[in-house]
Amino acid sequence: MRRSYTQTSSGEVIDCLVYRQLHVFMDTNILVNIIYSITLSRIKQSKPPRILGMLENKYLIIYTDSAVINELINKALPNVLNSVDRNRHGWGNVDVHDMLNLCHETLKELKKKGYVRVIEDDKALRKQYNALLRRRGRRICWRDEIKDEIKRKVSSESLSEDLEVLYSLLLAYDVLATVPRSNVGITRGPLPFVTDDKKLRDFIQKYLVCSKCPCSELIYVRNYEEFKDEIKKMLS
Amino acid sequence: MSSVIPKLGGGQALNLIKLIISRYMMRYNRSISTEVLVKLLFLTLYTDTDKDNTPRLLDAPRARLPVEFRIYLKGPFLPIDELLKKLGAYDEGIIVKAGDKYLVRNSPNKVFENAYSELVEGGLKDLTDYAVRVVDEYGKYREDSLIELSMKILRLSPIIKAMAFNMSLDAYIEARRALRKVFESNEYVDEEELYPDLFRRGD
Numbered sequence: 001m002r003r004s005y006t007q008t009s010s011g012e013v014i015d016c017l018v019y020r021q022l023h024v025f026m027d028t029n030i031l032v033n034i035i036y037s038i039t040l041s042r043i044k045q046s047k048p049p050r051i052l053g054m055l056e057n058k059y060l061i062i063y064t065d066s067a068v069i070n071e072l073i074n075k076a077l078p079n080v081l082n083s084v085d086r087n088r089h090g091w092g093n094v095d096v097h098d099m100l101n102l103c104h105e106t107l108k109e110l111k112k113k114g115y116v117r118v119i120e121d122d123k124a125l126r127k128q129y130n131a132l133l134r135r136r137g138r139r140i141c142w143r144d145e146i147k148d149e150i151k152r153k154v155s156s157e158s159l160s161e162d163l164e165v166l167y168s169l170l171l172a173y174d175v176l177a178t179v180p181r182s183n184v185g186i187t188r189g190p191l192p193f194v195t196d197d198k199k200l201r202d203f204i205q206k207y208l209v210c211s212k213c214p215c216s217e218l219i220y221v222r223n224y225e226e227f228k229d230e231i232k233k234m235l236s
Numbered sequence: 237m238s239s240v241i242p243k244l245g246g247g248q249a250l251n252l253i254k255l256i257i258s259r260y261m262m263r264y265n266r267s268i269s270t271e272v273l274v275k276l277l278f279l280t281l282y283t284d285t286d287k288d289n290t291p292r293l294l295d296a297p298r299a300r301l302p303v304e305f306r307i308y309l310k311g312p313f314l315p316i317d318e319l320l321k322k323l324g325a326y327d328e329g330i331i332v333k334a335g336d337k338y339l340v341r342n343s344p345n346k347v348f349e350n351a352y353s354e355l356v357e358g359g360l361k362d363l364t365d366y367a368v369r370v371v372d373e374y375g376k377y378r379e380d381s382l383i384e385l386s387m388k389i390l391r392l393s394p395i396i397k398a399m400a401f402n403m404s405l406d407a408y409i410e411a412r413r414a415l416r417k418v419f420e421s422n423e424y425v426d427e428e429e430l431y432p433d434l435f436r437r438g439d
Contacts, residue, residue: 017402018304018306018402018403018404019400019401019402019403019404019407020403020404020407021403021407021411022396022399022400022403022408022411023399023403024399030435033427033431033434033435034427036434037427037430037431037434041425046425047422047423047424047425048423048424048425049424049425049426049427049430050418050419050424050425050426050427051427052424053418053421053423053424054415054418057414057415057417057418059407059410059411059414059415060399060411060415080434084433084434085433089431176401177398177401179402187308187309189308189309189398189401189402190309190394190397190398190401191398191401192395192398192399196435196436220394220395220398222395224428224435225428225435226395227395228426228428230393230395230396231396231415231419232419233391233393233396234391234392234393234396234412234415235391235412235415235416235419236391
């Protein structure tokens with residue numbers, strides 16, 4: 001990522017952030033599988049998953065949120081490790097607890113290398129994030145009234161456990177998909193969100209991608225297979 | 237391969253923009269909208285046409301402007317007003333901005349001739365001739381069609397456009413090249429095919 005500075009006629013210096021990489025916001029259910037499959041390839045010393053290759057050449061960054069990371073470590077990872085067929089996946093001889101530690105190491109490494117970035121902690125996004133914290137007027141989706149509305153809706157749809165992830169999505173929208181511009185205010189772009197959670201996807205399509213929402217029709221949700229297919233099409 | 241891409245100086249960039257605006261006015265007898273101007277600049281710098289006249293993306297641009305293209309909601313985007321200010325175009329007074337449109341104040345033919353000869357003298361004949369071809373061929377397209385065409389050339393489906401939003405166009409082209417290598421390589425396996433029980437469809 002790179003910043004360029006432009007001075008407007010009024011003398012105000014505008015800080016424009018221009019991405020140098022493709023970026024995508026990913027849900028816990030995807031990230032956990034990516035981490036697990038990378039760890040597995042290392043244990044088995046087999047070919048690494050293609051997603052690792054995509055991250056290694058630094059033209060794709062996976063963004064996530066601390067809520068997603070917390071859910072991943074405390075819930076999703078133990079769930080996956082306890083539910084997969086260990087023998088079929090080729091790690092029947094490895095203790096689940098050891099596997100958990102190895103997966104933690106993989107996650108740490110991906111974060112350290114900047115392949116997976118937490119929105120609130122990312123240095124390149126710090127200015128955007130701070131502006132959102134300090135100036136409420138800068139917020140598009142990550143606003144109290146929208147959060148309150150979502151809170152009401154999730155309880156009626158029995159999706160309360162996803163509330164934090166939905167809040168993260170609102171924050172991700174404002175950090176990743178909006179660009180403040182000197183004379184035209186804030187440009188609203190689209191945010192890509194990848195999740196394999198059908199219920200969450202339906203909820204977003206129904207309530208976040210609505211005409212009343214400020215980010216109306218600008219959060220694009222795909223499952224992992226669709227995400228990979230779209231990248232293949234891009235390369236054709 | 238990126239070693240030979242010329243970076244246009246201020247005067248050359250300004251002449252290229254003058255050339256496009258004046259040629260457009262000569263051909264279509266009207267001022268040019270910001271969107272159309274940006275898309276014609278994109279087509280000029282980043283594409284070539286096959287024999288059947290279909291434009292295709294070049295591996296590297298013919299030249300670079302002093303300000304870089306980015307990807308926005310309507311495809312390739314260039315802050316053209318900022319660029320013109322930076323190049324001193326409004327002080328010079330030949331290019332005039334009227335609302336969302338641009339025109340040249342003097343006779344378009346004269347502006348065109350001057351811009352053309354100066355660009356050619358600067359060793360940019362191929363680029364200049366291609367720019368003229370682009371205006372003649374695609375200037376007649378409607379704004380929407382030009383947006384659609386540029387998205388198609390760049391393979392910007394909605395989700396890819398979201399992934400590339402506010403990304404440098406040159407970086408996007410580099411990314412495609414780098415990712416293509418990863419997808420062609422048999423050093424990797426597709427995780428969703430290896431573990432279909434994990435990466436199951438979300439529907």
